[in-house]
Amino acid sequence: MERPAAEPGAQPRANGCSGAAHGALRNGYVRGLPAPDTQIHHIVHNGGLYKKPFNEAFEETPMLVAVLTYVGYGVLTLFGYLRDFLRQWKIEKCQNATEREEQKDFVPLYQDFENFYTRNLYMRIRDSWNRPICSVPGAKVDMMERVSHDYNWTFMYTGRVIKDIINMGSYNYLGFAQNTGACQEAAAKVLSQYGAGVCSTRQEMGNLDKHEELEKLIARFLGVESAMAYGMGFATNSMNIPALVGKGCLILSDELNHASLVLGARLSGATIRIFKHNNMQSLEKLLKDAIVHGQPRTRRPWKKILILVEGIYSMEGSIVRLPEVIALKKKYKSYLYLDEAHSIGALGPSGRGVVEYFGLNPEDVDVMMGTFTKSFGAAGGYIGGKKELIDYLRTYSHSAVYAASLSPPVVEQIITSMKCIMGEDGSTFGKECVQQLAENTRYFRRRLKEMGFIIYGNEDSPVVPLMLYMPAKIGAFGREMLKRNIGVVVVGFPATPIIESRARFCLSAAHTKEILDTALKEISEVGDLLQLKYSRHRLVPLLDRPFDETTYEETED
């Protein structure tokens, strides 16, 4: 199938939304043309599996920056050793909590070296994390002020509240974190009727009629036969993957999968092999080798192969190449487990997730998992799929037998917000939110790239990682942005590779254009102050890089 080149006069489609007339969206957005020097990568091979351009880019780290980052970490490590030495010889006061006197001759609970990073590097910039807030986590949030007089070892709350901080850190993609409105009223009603807790597991007395209603709604929303809801997203993954695969099965998991998927895979007892992040050639090679060679040493054929991927990877901002994964899955007869924690509600013209974003059939994905924390403003997780799968999970899932079910007001919040997104409550509020998020994403990413920052990930993902690299800039960025009343999330090692620390912005439909403009202005200012504008507009086109044999890797757990 021939792919047409992008005509200069074509309107770029944000997130697959066909959109109303020009400028009919909220907040006076005007659709612009892509900047002339951006490269739009058309997937020429693969027979046109992609219906629209898939723009994903990870600019290479500039050499000077990488060297300086290593130097920075080296200096910090040296100072760390020096401080440890001083602490050991009691020259410096040790502010760590210590073991009880009676238990001093027990085997030490922590190895000293394990906590080296925590003691000497993390402690210095600890004030960028665990910031306490005291209002609803919407577009603007109130934060409790805290100060530290001993370099972040202890915090004291001054009692003052910093009001109206622009919130670019909460996972509030569709803006449903509200304390007024239809969702909150419905939840309040259910709370007064049912109470806050459930006090029982799902298989015993914990299955309320609300849960049944919720599950039918989820199945309708996703377009699958049947669904099941659980009390915690993390527990959904870690309790259900062991129910699906066991010894003698193979799990192929992406390099950058979330901790819950990794834990679930480990608890299952299956063999785990890792393929390079979003790299379909690596996945295909692993699949081929697995089927041809069978289990290691015994050469017996594998019982099942399960591919674990996520919809949007929250640290990279990349979207999974779902059409290719599904094509591979069908060719090699394996099963696909898709974790849509960040992509449900955030992608797709009507918010149904990454499957709708690519225009694929939800029945092709064997297990669709997701969470309600991000786009629905509630808590918990779900799994959707064929009826046999859900029936099996109802009987054998550890979570259903041993863990509590969802709390009733939370269930009501999910039901109301899901109906709103689907448009079943009679308004177009949900659809507008989805479109607003898509516009915000495009606008924000484009502006940041124009300013010269290095931004990772896909054009359409509402998770925007901005590269910082150097350890000192992690703390500085967080603090400077807070001074300017913007709350951002910074991440470093070990959540990311050691030199690739970043600031991560999570866009929301609740952000108006004014809020985004203010934020962008401040980000630009801080970027100039800290010299963060590393980009040389030299995007490495992901697909033009030839696959070379050395990218194949095998790790067995």
Added chain:
Amino acid sequence: MAAAVGVGQQWVLVEMVQAFYEAPAYHLILEGILILWIIRLLFSKTYKLQERSDLTPKEKEELIEEWQPEPLVPPVSKDHPALNYNIVSGPPTHKITVNDKECINFASFNFLGLLDNEKVKNAAQASLKKYGVGTCGPRGFYGTFDVHLELEERLAKFMRTEEAIIYSYGFATIASAIPAYSKRGDIVFVDEAACFAIQKGLQASRSNIKLFKHNDMVDLERLLKEQESEDQKNPRKARVTRRFIVVEGLYMNTGDVCPLPELIKLKYKYKVRIFLEESLSFGVLGEHGRGITEHFGINIDDIDLISANMENSLASIGGFCCGRSFVIDHQRLSGQGYCFSASLPPLLAAAAIEALNIMEDNPDIFQTLQGKCKRIHRALQGISGLKLVGESFSPALHLQLEESCGSRENDVKLLKRVVDY
């Protein structure tokens, strides 16, 4: 000048040649072999991992065509007992409507009856009006609310420990706490009747698990002695292997308590740390509901970590761990269920705080509960064919068949008939 330099150079050369002649033969041969090897490596082509088989591409295609995986899930028979859940309409309080039949509720863990308490509901409503429902983030990224901090402080004060940490799901509490401390190579002594969450935590930690018979201190001491003699064989390894005992205050699987005073004695004798799981005993045992440490009158600092879930007595959702700061603070960075999961919705935290308030203000509800438990225990003793398992003051009891019918399926069917009636 140049001649002198030339002579100097020549002099060094002569020395070299002399050294060459004087060197032992094996030395020269070894050096020669090494040089040849280096030359060979330099000029050979870099090899990838050698192909492990000699299959032709066509054979590979055939193998791929032929392979048939198992179905993703095995089929479940239609009349599997767990397939159709009982539907509860309305709140699961003392009177509960199951499958449209009104019953008295002996199945929920609502020990203190706080599930439909008006004050608790009002506190949750107030929190809902202020914060909405969800927290939209993990604790590290703007998911820490002042209610969480308040709840942690209150729990620490109530249990009289230094610090407490909250998880958003009861199951995840102990399942994340154990792997945070116990890693591969460490040793954990755990009771046979430990609950499922503990088992999953142990599996995730990859430590060596040693099971001892339920509540049998003699068996535990035997295992500890064995471990001690092993340690003496390898003292260097023993110095870095951590040891833990994991027990529950009130066992869910059997309904009896663990002999905590003996455990404390064993702890100091063999230098093992104790992790206590108090899901059923928190808010039930003890004069003020502080759990099994108050019941036995033990200093709370003797226990390294107490973990409980708030889904039983506190009628909320979630769990907490409390203990000394030295122990608890570590989980803030290495507890998987804490760092990588969204925090507890504020309305549930507010409900838990209010429930704690009620517990602190009315310490006589614990006496009431224990009185009722004893009454039921006495009343159920005399039923023929059924055996009552559990302590007299335990609110969770097991009714077991006195004699088995022969097969597990028939037993289950018979018990189900008792339940359904």
